[in-house]
Amino acid sequence: xxxxxxxxxxxxxxxxxxxxxxxxxxxxxxxxxxxxxxxxxxxxxxxxxxxxxxxxxxxxxxxxxxxxxxxxxxxxxxxxxxxxxxxxxxxxxxxxxxxxxxxxxxxxxxxxxxxxxxxx
Amino acid sequence: xxxxxxxxxxxxxxxxxxxxxxxxxxxxxxxxxxxxxxxxxxxxxxxxxxxxxxxxxxxxxxxxxxxxxxxxxxxxxxxxxxxxxxxxxxxxxxxxxxxxxxxxxxx
Numbered sequence: 001x002x003x004x005x006x007x008x009x010x011x012x013x014x015x016x017x018x019x020x021x022x023x024x025x026x027x028x029x030x031x032x033x034x035x036x037x038x039x040x041x042x043x044x045x046x047x048x049x050x051x052x053x054x055x056x057x058x059x060x061x062x063x064x065x066x067x068x069x070x071x072x073x074x075x076x077x078x079x080x081x082x083x084x085x086x087x088x089x090x091x092x093x094x095x096x097x098x099x100x101x102x103x104x105x106x107x108x109x110x111x112x113x114x115x116x117x118x119x120x
Numbered sequence: 121x122x123x124x125x126x127x128x129x130x131x132x133x134x135x136x137x138x139x140x141x142x143x144x145x146x147x148x149x150x151x152x153x154x155x156x157x158x159x160x161x162x163x164x165x166x167x168x169x170x171x172x173x174x175x176x177x178x179x180x181x182x183x184x185x186x187x188x189x190x191x192x193x194x195x196x197x198x199x200x201x202x203x204x205x206x207x208x209x210x211x212x213x214x215x216x217x218x219x220x221x222x223x224x225x226x227x
Contacts, residue, residue, distance in 0.1 A: 037216075046207065046218055046219070046220045046221050047156075047158075047164065047207055047209070047218040047221075048218065049209075049215060049216040049217065049218065060214050060215075061215075062215045063121070063215055064215075096163055096164075104169065104170075105152075105211035105216065106154035106166060106169045106209065106211055107154070107156075107164070107166060107209075108166050108175065110163035110164060110165075111163065112162075112163055113163055
């Protein structure tokens with residue numbers, strides 16, 4: 001059974017760096033073709049794909065967020081970490097992580113999401 | 121980037137109605153499209169992948185069709201549990217993008 005769960009701060013100040021952790025079970029990031037993606041959703045708005053890391057350490061980022069994003073994996077802990085620099089109130093959103101496969105890049109399994117508010 | 125446009129933004133319908141939601145891509149994406157259902161406070165749930173393949177465990181009243189730039193999600197007989205927001209997502213190339221969503225509400 002595949003499960004994912006996001007963790008991290010619920011409140012960050014403007015200009016700070018957000019660090020979120022996705023802890024998963026039921027699969028391994030050592031397995032060929034497996035990846036973990038990050039998606040966010042501002043309150044009342046649509047979903048936005050942010051970043052992706054694959055088993056082979058291939059990383060992809062949303063161009064709209066440029067160099068603000070970094071994603072890394074820790075296969076020994078079954079975790080993926082997303083960092084987003086220079087947080088702004090418009091980054092207030094629920095952040096989800098999701099399991100993805102390279103040959104089928106849709107999201108069958110999602111974490112419950114974590115709401116991050118950016119406010120001074 | 122390839123943009124995804126969903127219509128309508130809101131759809132009012134009754135239990136038992138047949139409803140069709142549309143998703144259009146700004147350029148061809150083949151059949152690399154997924155549909156999700158999302159209820160308030162919950163993570164999205166995958167319904168359809170590769171435009172028309174039904175995810176395991178999803179009721180057969182849901183169906184997807186289309187290719188290229190025009191796609192649709194049909195619910196053959198709307199059930200009380202189906203009132204939610206529906207999103208399409210393309211995954212033919214990076215960056216993956218979602219549509220803005222269609223909210224299906226009770227008429």
